[in-house]
Amino acid sequence: MSDELYERGEQIRREVLGEAYVKNSIAATDAFSEPMRTFAVRNLWGDVWARPGLDRRARSIVNLALLAAANRPNELKIHVRAALNNGVKREEIAEIFLQVALYAGVPTGSDATRVAKQTFAEIDAEQKLS
Template identity: 50%
Template sequence: MTVDGSGTDGARDSDRDRVRYEQGMAVRREVLGDAHVDRAIARTDEVTADFQDLITRYAWGEIWSRPGLDRRTRSVITLAILATLHHDDELAMHVRAARRNGLDQAEISEVLLQVAIYAGVPAANRAFAIAQRVLREEKDA
């Protein structure tokens, strides 16, 4: 018997995990693009397999799949947090994702201006440089 008394067994949990993984992979591909996800999967080994499973099921299958916020809003939040925490590689990836989710350059700039006020000018300065590089690459492609 589970904590909630439902009697859920391991098989049902496994089915739920599989569904969450499949949903997460679909959302992950839609937001990040097939090329990015394929590269991440190709680099997966025994060291990173559990982590890849975790982020696919929980970040993408649970959080990004929730109905409470649309993907544009989730992108805005993600950009602000990543810029604030100086997670530069993830920020670059999510600038691309934000564009895929419908944000334009002006909206991305607005997010980073907000970061400047609430997280500091150095954080925003670094984030603007990353966004500028990614958006320039997008134009040149």
């Protein structure tokens, strides 16, 4: 039996987050975490991310602001990469976190900026190796 939402979700997830991230995520999944991963792939990626109302770039911008404001550094790191994949520039990410600082507090914006800088450094190091 085909699960179109799940299949579409995996495709979008690979395009947005990258093949390496998805492979690592699948490898790290066990019986306990499988229901959550399946739920996210089907509903978050296969449904919401597939909707026509916002393009992927806009969704990434919203995610960066929300994840920063909600103090979710692990997810923020993932979505900094995704935002770059979706065409958001590093300078724009800095501006997003300034906006977050204004509305959610300077410590929140500063933490998000630190996460982004760390992620940029990792990406730069990976690109030097390839």
